[in-house]
Amino acid sequence: MSESSKGTLYVVATPIGNLDDLSPRAAKVLGEVALIAAEDTRHTSRLLRHLGLERPMLSLHEHNEERRVDQLGARLDAGDDVALVSDAGTPLICDPGFVLVRALRERGARIVPIPGPCALVAGLCAAGLPTDRFLFVGFLPARSGPRRARLDALCERDETLVFYESPHRIRDTLVDIAASFFDRRVVLARELTKTFETFLDGTASDLLARMEEDPDQTRGEFVLMVAGAPPREDETTTVDGVALLSALLDEGVGVKQAASVATKLLGGRKKSWYAQALSLKDDG
Structure with missing residues (x-):
């Protein structure tokens, strides 16, 4: 079989909240592929219904990704185009897909990105923190001890630091950030592109006080951004x-x-x- 007769894996970014953020190109690809590999097929079904589409789907998540490699590779070899999507945003960015993409690329598969929404980029572009250099850390450890150790190891980095955090850990994480970074500027982006999108700005202690005043500020998914260390002086x-x-x-x-x-x-x-x-x- 010639390379041109093989299928393509499309890595498709989907909305992080507002469904209107799906690009026309992404919608077209989702409507034309033979199969959609989705982190949660139930979640992706809602997006497809919004688009008026019905496509075959296959689950691909952290617990079965390695087992899907041969299966999806065979579909590509047979000439089928496949779309890879996560529940929200760009696949592989703190979401499944890396194992699949790496394995298929090593096999010579054609892999095409369909760019679009990404929570860390959306948060950074509206935070007012330097964006010429930043370090995306992803999720911090769940337990306070390892989390503090990780933060202490990052406190001298001079680029903007970007984290993802969940609602049930956001307060504890801010407590640890206050201990490691003191009065460093922190910007917290919550519920990006959704109805209750909010940006909180101040020190970690300031943000904790805001959450005490308004517990609703602890709800949703968070992009947490911390200013880099000040310039080194003597x-x-x-x-x-x-x-x-x-x-x-x-x-x-x-x-x-x-x-x-x-x-x-x-x-x-x-x-x-x-x-x-x-x-x-x-x-x-």
Whole structure:
């Protein structure tokens, strides 16, 4: 069989809320493919009904993706075009599809992206944070200990940080962000493109206070964006910085806590303050 007679896998972005965001090209592809591989066929059925379409579907999610590779590869080899969709947004972005796309590309399959909605891009473009460089982290660990460790490892990154978070963990995550990032600017995008779309802007502590005042702000799906670390300066060599660390250490404050206080009051990198505090303690 020639390459031209084989089918194509279309990776199709679908709406994250507002169904009008589906592109005409995406609708056309969904109406013409022989099969749609969907994260949840029930969810995709609602989109197809909205479009007035009926197409054969096959579930493809994190628990069966590896088993679907040979099956979908055979469909492509037989000349069938297949669309890959997730429940919302662009497939593979914190959604299933990577295993399939990687395996099929290694086999030489033709894979075509049909771009469209993506929650992280939608959140970034309206947040007012720098977008020339950003780091998409995805979902943080569910438990506080590993989550704090992950956040502490990211606190010196100078690009905008982007996370996804769920409603039942958003408060706990903001508590940990406040502990790791102090008064760093945070923008929280909620229910993007939907009726109750909201952007909250402030420190993590500010956002927690808003949620206490209005519990509705904890509902929905979230894109959580944190400003990058400020430019590196020689703050640890200043007299004021050294004096502050020395005074804290003299009062019995631990090295880690002293570094945290210096970071909050004087800015700069917590790692640098920690090294300076440790040196002062050793010299003392």
